[in-house]
Amino acid sequence: MMSRLLPLLAFIALAALLFVGVRMNSGKDNSAIPSPLIGKPAPEFSLPVLNQENRIIKTSDLKGRPYLLNVWGSWCPACQIEHPVISELARSGKLKVVGYNYKDETDAANKWLQQFGNPYDLILFDDSGRVALDWGIYGAPETFLIDAKGIVRWKHVGPITPEIIEQEILPALESKQ
């Protein structure tokens, strides 16, 4: 009898998990998890540049021009989805786009860039994910907008779409300048 109940018990656990999943998705838009960083200075960090391990970039090095910090990894399918959109934005020259390669391996990352193109001004390399904790990065893709003074203005979880650029990123950029 006990063994006949096992499938049922396993299913109850699964259903509970799915229920939590649906609840998490409802009410809040998954892409709009507020970041406590918004309105505050970007966290202090120093990270190497992908493929140039001796070149260290600090928060202060990026000040002076607004930039979009786009978190990606070669392991992340959704990053492929947004990639043409990010590329388009970078090409338009409206905004400097900084890549943030998250929990990735150099070879895999390079292969990915070779395959899909490299739209980034520069790519920070955070293989351990240590600095990502300070940014409050959950996963990839995530995207931050940082203004010329180094203040975080906006954050998005999930793939960027052309609508998001038109309706959120560009207005946020203009209103702060």
Place this chain on the structure above:
Amino acid sequence: MIPELGQISLILSLLIAFLLSCLPLWGAHRNNTVLMQTARPLAHAQLLFIVLAFVLLTYSFTVHDFSVAYVQRNSNTLLPFIYQISAVWGAHEGSLLLWIMILCIWTSAVAIFSRQLPDKVIARVLAVMGMIGVGFISFMLFTSDPFTRAFPVQSEGIDLNPLLQDPGLIFHPPLLYTGYVGFAVAFAFAIAALIDGKLDAQWIRWSRPWTNIAWAFLTLGIALGSFWAYYELGWGGWWFWDPVENSIFMPWLVGAALIHSQAVTEKRGSFKSWTLLLAIAAFSLSLLATFLVRSGVITSVHAFASDPARGIFILTFLVLVVGGSLVLFAFRAPGKEGGQAFKAYSRETLLLLNNLLLAAAALMILIGTLYPLFADALELGKISVGSPYFGFMFSLLMLPLVMLLPFGPITRWQSEQASKPIKLLLPWAILALGFGAISFFFWPGSTIKTIGGVIAAVWILCGTLVFVRSRFKSSGNGFTAEMIGMVSAHIGVGIFFFGVLMTESLSIEKDVAAKPGSSFSLRGYDFQFKGVEQIEGPNYMADQGTVVIRKGESIIATLYPEKRMYASGGNSMTEAAIDSGITRDLYVALGEPLDNEGSWALRLYVKPFIRFIWLGALLMAIGGFIISFDKRFKKRHANEANP
């Protein structure tokens, strides 16, 4: 007026489905023949009204009735006629209607092709299918009505998602749905048997052809989807272990296990409870797939519009159906396994291993697919489980499956001396290993996967032919449809793995910056880029590149890869150009313009043997269809059937 008629049809079909789920069941309980006999006409009436609704929705598309919100969102006046039809199932509401229509077709088909079944069985089976109908029709009416009017009425529609404007997408969803909704039949038979409490081999013989047909359709649907991804997405890949793909692959794996365990239960009486559980699991996973895709719980490349209210509705339905079935299973499944005893080495044992490996693969995929959600729920962070995990685990589980596959058919039921099949197969195993070793030196760039692919193909092909030969030699019994189907499907498995492993290990790709006139060499093929021209399609503008491919002096192919911008806006779409062949595909995708002098980024691939992947799937599907025509399934009693 037309949309309102559609809505009324839906409401009527809901009422009929409700009657179908109660009356025959009550009749079977009460032994009331009249009530039981309502099942068939009710099943047909349900189908009639759903088809009517479907036709009316299609009509609204063809006359561009943009007062219907669904039509307005998924069509426009420029859309070619054929895509006006396929747009009916191009988004959530319509694809749900297609889902339901296919369920009703299956229900009616069971009503028609089951003349030999006792009234009681058919009444219960159709009633269970009616219950599923009630769930889905009310889901559609309450959360996703395709006939809702839009105010104010727009004069032009948005567009069908350009990704879906492709011949492959006309057939992909119907085939897929026919497949996994078809598991509802095996499920309904299992539930009917549990309600009845009488679990003889009979009900399994009746449900076997249905399972095989459903599985064959599912195989075709998945293969077509994979083929479409290959030539439409421009990534050159054919499978991505994406959550939506995974969710449809799980019922396929469990369905494959079910096909085999049903055969054991029918012929030997063993594994009764296990077969019941698999029948429940196959359909439950189909429902889970519908849930995962429609609720947006898991983000995916397939990015369907999702809505939490819909998620809760399907989840509730899922809990009722699956929970209810498992409760029934817990209390009604046979206490002790009947059937004839079997020894440690016998066909039963081999089929049990097959089942465990396939079920483990499905479970592995379930865990990998839901783990990100689990981690998120426990606030372990957002995690994405990628193809390295799935690829590695899947290979690990499929390796013993491939090794054992040829043993199954030539091993006797009940008990067999292991030495006999080993003696039969040993020469072929050595041959396979020999070919593997040769191939390593034959193909430049070979890896362990290349060797594996060759060994798997030779091993399965020869091993299966050993069965064919021994069948010829012994007794001249001839071949039943069941055996022919099995041989076809097993050879398909060999060809499939061959295609996968060869493509994975031998494909090469090159990203190049191409000036007009420049040439690039890739594995002996010379790709010459001629330039890009603007062309105009019915509802898009495209940049069309011309690439001439030569081998030595002779021209092999001229390819025209495109990048399309649809009139309705949105992202540009890649149309890769492919010169296909049995031993290799040459694949060119157009990237981005690089300067003002006509230079473009191009991606070039040579993909050896990639067609074998879909050829293998096709053979598996054909096998499934052939099996369902076996004469034994037409007979009412076991003693009339072949041994």
